[in-house]
Amino acid sequence: MRTHFIVHESFEAPGAYEDWVRARGYEISYSRVHEGDALPVGADGIDLLIVMGGPQRPSTTTQECPHFDADAEKALIVACIEADKAVIGICLGSQLVGEALGAAFDSSPNTEIGSFPVSLTAAGRRHPFLVGLGDTFDTGHWHNDMPGLTEDAVVLATSEGCPRQIVAYSRYVYGFQCHMEFTPACIEALIEHSEKDLADLADRPYVQQPDQLRANDYTAMNERLATFLDRLAADYASR
Template sequence: MNIHFIQHETYEAPGAYLSWAESRNCKISFSKVFQKDVLPYSIEFIDMLIIMGGPQSPNTTIEECPHFDADAEIRLIQKCISAGKAVVGVCLGSQLIGEALAARFNHSPEKEIGVFPITLTEDGKNDEKINHFGNILNVGHWHNDMPGLTKESKVLAFSEGCPIQIVSYSDLVYGFQCHMELTTEVVSLLIESETDLLDKSTKHLFVQNPETILSHNYNEMNEKLFQFLDKLIFTYKN
């Protein structure tokens, strides 16, 4: 399997997604756009595209962030979807998938940073790729926005602070507003990037302080993600 990652910032690392790809002996490639890597021109050697998060939004312009070209990423996502590739978006990545399908992103009702439960919808409970999550699962969050929805999409999970946490756009295309890839190492990088996190934790209902975020064990969440990715690859191959 050929897995290609788009990574927008050093601290928005692929974490458990990369661990899964390595453990399954996948061929791994990157577009680290923060290092000015170019996006792949051809998708011939991509089986799964994984678009990571970032502080940008789909509205961020090249003038505002020279290393982030939303339109170029959207075109790549569209090519992969049209070609029947597996596509997974995380946070900003999920919003870019929605944009690629003409579904505009929105601001989330609440800022969420830390570990909070998501609840599966009826569609989520019936989705064979994620129903092993159980009705309620504690997962990572680090966001202000949420992905848009198409007529065909299904909301599979929500949280108290955000009504759109996991979306299936098709059998092979999924958006995760939540961050199930978080590990202690990735969380440490994210905390370093949030210079005012402690202050935010006193002002926002769904923002935890750094010590609380670092104290979580992310293993169960990561293992649930591994199982989802295994199921997604099985669907892609069949």
């Protein structure tokens, strides 16, 4: 499973996604755009494209953030989808996937930062990559927006704070608004970058502060993510 990551910022690390790729011995490559790396010119050499999160929005321009080219990333996403590759977008990445398919991103009803439960929808409970993982389970969150929905999109998971947590756009294309990849190292990097913002949001119902963020146990959700990815990879390989 040749996996390519688009990483927007040093503090938005691939975490458990990268751990999974390395543990399975799959090929791995990166476009760390915050370091000036170029995007792949097309889908050749990619089986799974993983587009990470970031503080940007899909509407952020290159004038506002020179290293973030939303149109170029959406073009690569479309190229991978048209080549029948697997694509997973996380947070900002999920919004870019929706936009690449013609569904505009939207503001989430609530800012969510921390560990809060998501609940699988009826479609999520039946989904072959999620079945048996539990109707409700805790995941990481760090967002203000959420992905748009195409006509064919199916919402697989929701939370009290956001109605679009996991979205299936097709059998191999997914948007994860939630962060199932968080590890303690990921959380430390995010806290270091966002400590003032966290203090400013202290009165929000779905925002945890640094001590709680550090105390959360992210192990179980990492294991669920690995199961999802294993099932996706096996299905993709069996075509």
